[in-house]
Amino acid sequence: MHTILPFFLAMIAAIVLLNMWANKLKIAYPILLVVAGLLISFIPGLPVVRINPDLIFFIFLPPLLWEAAWSISFKEMKKWWRIIGSFAFLVVFFTALSVALITNHLIPGFTIALGFLLGGIVSPPDAVSTGAITKFVKIPKSTSAILEGESLLNDASSLIIFRFALVAVGTGQFIWQEAALSFLWMVIGGVGIGLSLGWLFVQAHKRLPTDAPSDIVFTLIEPYFIYWIAEQVHSSGVMAVVSGGLFMSTRRMIFLNSSSRIKGYSVWESFVFILNGIVFLIIGLELPEIVDGLHSKGIPLRTAIGYGLLVTGILVAARILSSYAALVATIIFRPSVRPHASSVRRRWLMPLLLGWTGMRGVVSLAAALAIPVAQDNGAEFPYRNLILFITFVVILLTLLVQGLTLPYFISRTNLFGSIFNEEGEELARKTMKHGLKQHVYQFLKDKYDNELIGHAGMEKFLKQWEERAKSADDSWMNEKMKVIFVEVLESQRQYLVELNKDPKVDEEIIRQQLYQIDLEEERLKII
Known part of the structure; x- marks a missing residue:
């Protein structure tokens, strides 16, 4: 041994x-x-x-x-x-x-x-x-x-x-x-x-x-x-x-x-x-x-x-x-x-x-x-x-x-040279992300419509989400906002899972975005 x-x-x-x-x-x-x-x-x-x-x-x-x-x-x-x-x-x-x-x-x-x-x-x-x-x-x-x-x-x-x-x-x-x-x-x-x-x-x-x-x-x-x-x-x-x-x-x-x-x-x-x-x-x-x-x-x-x-x-x-x-x-x-x-x-x-x-x-x-x-x-x-x-x-x-x-x-x-369409893949990725943003915005409007009006924290939350939470200032993220943020992330997952049922959608793009959402949720836990 x-x-x-x-x-x-x-x-x-x-x-x-x-x-x-x-x-x-x-x-x-x-x-x-x-x-x-x-x-x-x-x-x-x-x-x-x-x-x-x-x-x-x-x-x-x-x-x-x-x-x-x-x-x-x-x-x-x-x-x-x-x-x-x-x-x-x-x-x-x-x-x-x-x-x-x-x-x-x-x-x-x-x-x-x-x-x-x-x-x-x-x-x-x-x-x-x-x-x-x-x-x-x-x-x-x-x-x-x-x-x-x-x-x-x-x-x-x-x-x-x-x-x-x-x-x-x-x-x-x-x-x-x-x-x-x-x-x-x-x-x-x-x-x-x-x-x-x-x-x-x-x-x-x-x-x-x-x-x-x-x-x-x-x-x-x-x-x-x-x-x-x-x-x-x-x-x-x-x-x-x-x-x-x-x-x-x-x-x-x-x-x-x-x-x-x-x-x-x-x-x-x-x-x-x-x-x-x-x-x-x-x-x-x-x-x-x-x-x-x-x-x-x-x-x-x-x-x-x-x-x-x-x-x-x-x-x-x-x-x-x-x-x-x-x-x-x-x-x-x-x-x-x-x-x-x-x-x-x-x-x-x-x-x-x-x-x-x-x-x-x-x-x-x-x-x-x-x-x-x-x-x-x-x-x-x-x-x-x-x-x-x-x-x-x-x-x-x-x-x-x-x-x-x-x-x-x-x-x-160069057998596959004419098959690849990098512009098409990038367009598919942009379309998916745009649809994801629209989905999240509608989700927040439907569930928290009353809290969105005139609420500085909620407005900042939306802005921070669109910028993928890159700001170093996380003081606005209180426990209430964390709960909402987690709901938003889960809603995104459900949206992507449904989107993946479309045979025309590349599953690799979906998996990459789901991984990004998981990272976002992990980041939230240490704020």
Whole structure:
């Protein structure tokens, strides 16, 4: 323990420093972390990092999925549900099937079940990697919503494939009828458990006398609890966490106060950043031990690298083909929602770039490390080290090759240059703020009409509100005015929540304004 603790503290410090360096270089921090982990692993005398395969999912997946569900725009997910659903389920299955068939044919002794196991591991793109890479270039909100929604759901579909393949490898048989029923229970049961527990947690937050620290602690516990309950009844813990997180995130204005929302955002941002950083460092740190395992099985390193290159090529090709298939299907069956572009060339370039966004990361590594060392009968799990090595090569290549070239391709092709309308976004923001001011003025007129007339404090209050309370003189803010001010802020929230129901309104602008209102309420508490 005294040896491991300083090492982990040093890992966290390295993660923070590497992130700073990545921001300065304007590259995605997962790329630097993987490379740094690989280089650090060659330092002699370092303790070997090993994580119990039975705990890898439980430690990392619930909070990462929970945070992603709270961050994504559910309205945008509903808007693009067809393409998100096709990429999250159909494309994942097609990718896993392609990997299974080709590896079964080309890798000696590699069964179809092992191929599906590998396919389930490497098929889901990583949201963290994609988000870290695309933050340095501008992409449309629709594309961002599709990538985020896909990554949120494809984790569930790929891990379901992984679970079935794991059973098939262990038992040597696969019964389709039982698999179909089990699949339905995992999906439907997982969603039902997530929604049920999400509702219970919302009620608990509303009825218990919680404050910001206790609310934040509860939100840290809740994803683990949901995941554990779902897994105990052999349902999908991933589906449960995703559905529960989406349910609660859409109701955050109801059961969390401004302090809980503001402080919780900072806590979760730091917590998830550390978790992601540790996983990406572990990817690099694990490689030497995986290579030793290959040598012990007599598998040449060059051969294993060739298999890794093969699987990476399959993944890239399958995703690009699927992207073009989705575009063709949309043009034929849903021409009204086809991608907008200034030219035919740009329209046909968009699926290529969408297919190039398939960087792998946290979920793939977690799934690979979760493969048991031995089967239930005590026999050694076949090809475990080879699968781990191929997964590492896939993650490394997609991060380095696709991750480093994607920003260049986007800026070079200027694919989204004609899509962005900064003046339109600014106009939408100004329209929202103007409507908000009109709403507040009418709210005050309707409720405090008698007190407005000739009341210097109320007149100053209105003026201060319009100037966003920037004045240093707060002596006029007595207890009565504070009560009114809080009512005004709550009225603004209700107005924005109703405004967000309009499908034409950008939810990101709404969330930014709600955050500003929360900050305003927190400022009021210290006056």
